[in-house]
Amino acid sequence: MHVSDIMTEASITDTPSDTLRAAAERMWAQQTGSLLVMDNGRLVGIITERDLLRAVARGIDLDTTRIRDVMTTDLVTAWPDSPLRDAAREMAHRWIRHLPVVEGDRIVGVVSMRDVTGVFAALSKDPEEIQLDLDELVRERRLVRIEQGDLD
16 A cells, blocks of 8 residues: 555645644634645645644744744655555654655645554454554653653
8 A cells, every 4th residue: 555545635835924823724624634835836844733732832822923933844755656554654753643745846645644544443453453553652652752852
């Protein structure tokens, strides 16, 4: 199975200068957990529901803070023909919930961790085994983050 088998249409904003409130409203209207951020036709970042939640928790003003100020710019992407298992492993390793899918400079979709877990759950015959694996992965990642002092 490949990334292209489960990717969905990406929600995109061409305005990194939009406010966080505008991003939240757009994400809500499109029922998506992320917006890929384009600037002059180039993918420059991603803003996710977690970024917005972190901003709210820190008391950041959603009406004056810009997407470019909080978006992730160190992007990890996948190709449509990437094996899904490899993409899922990379997402888990890097603690990423939304993975842009690109062909050259063109965005062709996005894969969410929700999409990935749904596929693997459907392929598995034992849901309890999946839950145990996910719990173990989350535990391992939390320990690594604690050891690195990365608690954001």
